[in-house]
Amino acid sequence: MAFPPVREELRGIEPYGAPQLDVPVQLNTNENPYGPSEACTDDIAASVKAAATSLNRYPDREHVELRAALADYLARDTPHAITPDQVWAANGSNEVMLQLLQAFGGPGRTAVSFAPTYSMYPEYARDTHTRWVAGRRADDFGLDLEAARELVEAEQPHVVFLPSPNNPTGTALAPEAIGALCELVGERGIVVVDEAYGEFRRAGTASALELLPQHRNLVVTRTMSKAFAAAGLRLGYLAADPAIADAIRVVRLPYHLSSITQAVALAALRHAPELLAAVDSLRTERDATVTWLRDLGLDVADSDANFVLFGTFDDRRAAWEGLLALGVLIRETGPEGWLRVSIGTADEMAAFRQALTTVIKDATQDSSKDSSKEQS
Numbered sequence: 001m002a003f004p005p006v007r008e009e010l011r012g013i014e015p016y017g018a019p020q021l022d023v024p025v026q027l028n029t030n031e032n033p034y035g036p037s038e039a040c041t042d043d044i045a046a047s048v049k050a051a052a053t054s055l056n057r058y059p060d061r062e063h064v065e066l067r068a069a070l071a072d073y074l075a076r077d078t079p080h081a082i083t084p085d086q087v088w089a090a091n092g093s094n095e096v097m098l099q100l101l102q103a104f105g106g107p108g109r110t111a112v113s114f115a116p117t118y119s120m121y122p123e124y125a126r127d128t129h130t131r132w133v134a135g136r137r138a139d140d141f142g143l144d145l146e147a148a149r150e151l152v153e154a155e156q157p158h159v160v161f162l163p164s165p166n167n168p169t170g171t172a173l174a175p176e177a178i179g180a181l182c183e184l185v186g187e188r189g190i191v192v193v194d195e196a197y198g199e200f201r202r203a204g205t206a207s208a209l210e211l212l213p214q215h216r217n218l219v220v221t222r223t224m225s226k227a228f229a230a231a232g233l234r235l236g237y238l239a240a241d242p243a244i245a246d247a248i249r250v251v252r253l254p255y256h257l258s259s260i261t262q263a264v265a266l267a268a269l270r271h272a273p274e275l276l277a278a279v280d281s282l283r284t285e286r287d288a289t290v291t292w293l294r295d296l297g298l299d300v301a302d303s304d305a306n307f308v309l310f311g312t313f314d315d316r317r318a319a320w321e322g323l324l325a326l327g328v329l330i331r332e333t334g335p336e337g338w339l340r341v342s343i344g345t346a347d348e349m350a351a352f353r354q355a356l357t358t359v360i361k362d363a364t365q366d367s368s369k370d371s372s373k374e375q376s
């Protein structure tokens with residue numbers, strides 16, 4: 001028996017994580033390059049100090065004040081009211097996903113997503129003993145509703161994960177497609193629309209929050225890790241029918257959200273307008289990056305997120321390594337041949353453009369050298 005005596009299916013598995021390499025330009029984990037403002041960090045510091053005076057007490061298990069603030073914040077993205085009892089928060093939306101699978105997945109139950117999709121979902125399915133089935137998206141990375149219908153009929157899923165905007169492709173799904181999927185799944189299961197990148201969507205792209213009154217089985221998740229420039233905070237949340245939020249209370253760890261986390265999240269939310277101003281400049285930079293990559297003649301997926309998927313490279317590993325050698329770290333992810341770059345500051349994107357131009361030029365020279373060799 002090998003030591004340590006872990007579960008059979010976990011033996012030899014590497015923990016998830018993007019390489020954290022110390023290079024000058026880091027565009028690989030979709031972080032917001034703009035940290036919180038000084039006004040915001042001052043408010044956070046004062047809020048932490050105030051919370052510290054009662055650290056001898058357990059935090060509010062139901063995080064009532066935070067849920068009310070999050071409900072207020074979400075109201076900007078839907079014409080319908082969102083009430084605090086529709087909201088639930090945890091340590092990052094990844095913990096929200098895990099809690100959803102603990103409550104709605106489990107042995108004998110099935111979770112489904114459509115690839116390419118977020119690489120963490122199958123891990124949480126494994127950890128909760130939920131059967132995992134991956135269907136496929138359409139060639140344009142949108143949802144192929146006919147294929148989805150067949151999959152749902154065949155697999156009868158209890159949980160469907162639908163990142164929109166999708167990671168790693170950046171694709172946002174139309175509300176009609178999401179609504180149709182909610183109908184297909186029916187009240188036997190829940191449809192989790194992961195809007196981790198929701199704030200980055202282009203003008204005219206609706207949030208799935210708008211659909212909440214029509215579909216009781218719809219769950220929309222958000223995070224403060226991306227738009228709110230607070231990946232280090234670990235705060236994610238969902239909006240759904242109050243009965244769904246209520247069901248999670250059964251599986252959450254006692255006092256899962258520390259009083260410090262709650263205080264910091266409330267402070268950050270008070271500064272939403274200034275944090276979202278930075279989101280606007282990232283969206284502009286994102287659109288410019290898409291245009292620039294297309295002008296280079298590359299294939300580029302439409303993006304409603306703070307990253308862009310582009311390709312295709314015969315040897316994407318070589319392209320990724322070439323950029324790294326020039327001090328630019330991006331992500332080797334997505335379908336074979338594609339690469340993903342997170343949107344950074346204007347300076348970081350200039351460095352990325354310069355490095356990619358060099359890498360592509362070198363690759364073309366290499367291949368013309370190769371072909372001249374073949375000819376001779």
Ligand SMILES: *Cc1c(COP(=O)(O)O)cnc(C)c1O
Nearest residue numbers: 092093094118167196223225236
């Ligand atoms: C980054 C990301 C999240 C956010 O995770 P947190 O745990 O909130 O930091 C969720 N879903 C997707 C698809 C992501 O890319």
